[in-house]
Amino acid sequence: MFDKILIANRGEIALRVLRAAKELGIATVAVYSTADKEAMHVKLADESVCIGPPPARESYLNVPALLAACEITGADAVHPGYGFLAENARFADILAEHGIAFIGPKAEHIRLMGDKIEAKRTAARLGIPCVPGSAGAIADEAEAVKVAAEIGYPVLVKAAAGGGGRGMRVANSADELADALANAKMEAKAAFGDDAVYLEKYLAKPRHIEFQVLGDGKGRAIHLGERDCSLQRRHQKVWEEGPSPALNAAQREEIGGVCARAMAELGYVGVGTIEFLFENGGFYFIEMNTRIQVEHPVTEMITGIDLVNEQIKIAAGSPLSIAQEDVRIQGAAIECRLNAEHPGTFMPSPGRISYFHPPGGLGVRVDSAAYQGYVIPPYYDSLIGKLIVHGRNRTEALMRLRRALDEFVVEGVETTLPLYRTLVRNLDVQNGQYDIHWLEGFLESDEAKAARA
Ligand code: ADP
Numbered sequence: 111m112f113d114k115i116l117i118a119n120r121g122e123i124a125l126r127v128l129r130a131a132k133e134l135g136i137a138t139v140a141v142y143s144t145a146d147k148e149a150m151h152v153k154l155a156d157e158s159v160c161i162g163p164p165p166a167r168e169s170y171l172n173v174p175a176l177l178a179a180c181e182i183t184g185a186d187a188v189h190p191g192y193g194f195l196a197e198n199a200r201f202a203d204i205l206a207e208h209g210i211a212f213i214g215p216k217a218e219h220i221r222l223m224g225d226k227i228e229a230k231r232t233a234a235r236l237g238i239p240c241v242p243g244s245a246g247a248i249a250d251e252a253e254a255v256k257v258a259a260e261i262g263y264p265v266l267v268k269a270a271a272g273g274g275g276r277g278m279r280v281a282n283s284a285d286e287l288a289d290a291l292a293n294a295k296m297e298a299k300a301a302f303g304d305d306a307v308y309l310e311k312y313l314a315k316p317r318h319i320e321f322q323v324l325g326d327g328k329g330r331a332i333h334l335g336e337r338d339c340s341l342q343r344r345h346q347k348v349w350e351e352g353p354s355p356a357l358n359a360a361q362r363e364e365i366g367g368v369c370a371r372a373m374a375e376l377g378y379v380g381v382g383t384i385e386f387l388f389e390n391g392g393f394y395f396i397e398m399n400t401r402i403q404v405e406h407p408v409t410e411m412i413t414g415i416d417l418v419n420e421q422i423k424i425a426a427g428s429p430l431s432i433a434q435e436d437v438r439i440q441g442a443a444i445e446c447r448l449n450a451e452h453p454g455t456f457m458p459s460p461g462r463i464s465y466f467h468p469p470g471g472l473g474v475r476v477d478s479a480a481y482q483g484y485v486i487p488p489y490y491d492s493l494i495g496k497l498i499v500h501g502r503n504r505t506e507a508l509m510r511l512r513r514a515l516d517e518f519v520v521e522g523v524e525t526t527l528p529l530y531r532t533l534v535r536n537l538d539v540q541n542g543q544y545d546i547h548w549l550e551g552f553l554e555s556d557e558a559k560a561a562r563a
Contacts, residue, residue, distance in 0.1 A: 111426050112187040114134050117151065119191030120170060121473065122495055123402070124151035125479045126449065127189045130418035139183045143169035143486040150479040151153075157183050164489040169220050170194045173201055180210050187211040187425065189418075193491070196234055197213075197224055197273075197402040213425040215379045215400045216301050216327070223398040227270045227308050233384075233395045236372035241387060241394040243310035254291050254309060266293055269298035270306035272397075275345025277301060280312050288373050304497060308391045308452065309402045315545040316387035318342065319354050321369045322409045323382045324420055326430040331373035333366035334415060337408045338525075341533070341549045342455070348526075348549060349403035351444040355504060355542025356388065365393050370434065374544070381482065404496070407477060411443035411500040442504040444511050446530045448478070448520075449492040450537075453528040460488040462521030469514035473500040486523060494525070495526075508540060532561040 116139040117127045124140060128151060131138045140155030145164035151159045159179040162169035169175065171194055180188065190196040190206055190213070202217040214220070223229045227246055234240050244257045247270060258265045258281065267290045269277025277298035279290035282410055291307065299305040317340040325331035338354035339347040353362065369384045383399040406417050415432065424430065448458045463483045468476040478495025480486070486494060501507030512534045518527055533539050536557070538548065552558050 112422070114121075114139060114156075114183065115187045115189055115213070115422070116141065116183065117155070117183035117189050117191065118170065118176055118178070118195055119189070119193070120146055120149060120479075120490065122153060122477045122479045123191035123193075123404075124149075125154065126477055127191060127418055128154055128374065130406060130416060130422060131189075133416075134419060134422060136422070139179065139185050141170070141179050143489070145489055148484070150481060150484070159183060164492065166194065167528065168344060168411055171489040173204060177204070177208060177210075180205075180208070185210065187213055187422075189213040189422070190401070192401050197399070199224065200330075205547045211425055213380070213421055215382065216377075219376065220400045225270055225272070226268065226272055226397050227306070229398055230308075230395065232376070233372070233398070236375055238368055238384065238395045239371055239393050241310045241313065241396060244308045247293070249309055251288055251291060254287055257309050258284065258287055261309065264312040264314075266310045267294040267307050268310055269294060269302060270308060271298060271302035271304040273302070277307070278345065308397075313387050313389050315547065316340075316389040316394070317354065317356055318347075318385065318546050319388045319393070320383045320385040321359065321366055322417070323369050323373045323378070323384060323425075324417070324430065324432070325373040325376075325378035325380065325382070326402070326424050326428070327379035328429050329374055329375050329377070330430040331370045331378060331434060332434045332437060333370040334391065334409050334413050334417075334437055335362060335366065339405060340544055340546050341539075342546055343549055343553065347405065347447070349444065349446055349530070349539075350408050351442065351504075351507075352408045353439055353442065354388075361391075368477045377420065380424050381417050404493070405445050407496065407498040408443045408445050411473075411498055412439050412441060413437055414440070415451055426476070438529050441500055441502045442507040443498060443500045444507050445496050445498045446511070446515070447493055447526070448495045448497060448518075449496045449526045450486050450523045451492050451526055452524045453526050456486065456526075458492045459524035460492075461484045461523045462486075463494075463520060465519060466521075467519040469497070469517035471510075471514070473510050474514050475499070481522070494520075494523075497530075504542070508534060528561055529558075532558060 114137040140158040146290040163174040199220040281290035322334040341349035
């Protein structure tokens with residue numbers, strides 16, 4: 111087992127990793143930018159090292175500074191959390207060259223899945239059903255027109271290096287294709303430094319359903335059920351729940367089994383998420399994330415399995431300790447992402463939290479690094495925490511979420527709490543009747559506007 115883990119992240123996920131390490135009896139090192147010297151992860155770690163000024167590229171993305179911090183503290187492993195360097199294969203390689211373990215998958219698998227075209231090819235080869243689309247990158251407009259005619263409009267132009275919903279454009283007809291292509295390429299170039307794009311059939315009313323997988327690289331892999339992340343704004347998840355209100359046990363077992371077998375064949379190491387669009391009973395792979403995800407607690411609540419603990423043990427070379435038969439999905443869990451944002455405009459609202467009262471009680475979990483008096487810096491994303499509830503069934507989880515949201519008090523900054531309070535009371539949400547476009551429509555409704563005024 112590792113002696114000391116350096117956590118190359120900040121905020122709630124740094125705290126989350128720290129907790130898992132402490133429970134395993136492993137010493138922890140926090141790193142921080144000068145903007146984060148009062149952050150909770152710094153206070154709770156055994157040691158801490160300042161790695162640079164506020165901008166992420168000079169601190170949390172600063173590989174030489176992170177290596178130096180490992181050297182100074184004698185850390186033998188690095189947990190990257192999510193975001194920042196979590197899906198940076200080069201970082202994983204560099205750590206390996208220095209004899210430091212990367213708590214995550216093999217660099218080759220990060221690379222493979224980071225290129226969404228290669229990822230789709232691999233998924234298809236492993237027997238995972240994919241969204242119909244171009245066989246590879248699109249060379250020019252003429253090729254796009256030809257491929258789009260074959261798959262049928264509407265089509266979606268997507269960036270091969272995509273992430274965070276960027277570099278994506280819909281074209282409803284051949285007339286719209288040239289613009290969609292140019293805009294997607296431009297956005298992809300700016301965001302990822304790579305303008306390769308591909309085409310996919312644009313599904314009209316799908317749900318976003320993703321499977322949590324866990325592999326040990328020794329030929330064993332399991333799935334831990336799904337999360338339904340259909341409630342999205344600008345292709346970004348807002349509310350995640352498991353199990354999906356739209357799946358039955360047979361569907362779960364079938365597609366989950368396909369995912370687990372594919373990961374075993376790939377020799378995948380650690381946690382991963384295989385994302386699908388689900389429409390008319392069919393599953394269509396869109397991408398795989400090779401890291402712990404923001405919404406992982408949903409799975410932890412319904413399976414009782416600590417995913418970060420498993421991640422650390424597997425990275426240290428342990429074989430998978432859980433068999434597929436041992437995974438039992440119990441009850442229902444829902445996660446709300448709490449952002450320091452204006453609930454009407456979604457503009458970031460950094461500043462000092464003057465009062466902070468998180469809810470508690472049975473089945474309520476708050477993963478947050480916020481505290482009363484904490485000043486949210488303007489340099490990073492606006493996620494200040496997550497509220498996760500668990501109930502014996504979805505109805506109980508919804509009632510519990512409702513009371514927990516009503517109990518949650520954050521003063522001094524704007525938060526998205528009011529949005530969740532209206533969502534949890536909405537009939538479509540209560541009935542589980544929503545697709546990936548539902549939330550955008552809801553946000554335009556008078557009901558939503560009045561609540562967020
Ligand atoms: P990113 O890596 O940027 O998050 P994804 O491929 O995971 O991109 O897609 C993000 C979201 O975009 C999905 O959850 C879904 O809402 C939408 N999306 C992606 N592909 C399609 C498609 N082929 N048809 C309809 N919606 C899609």
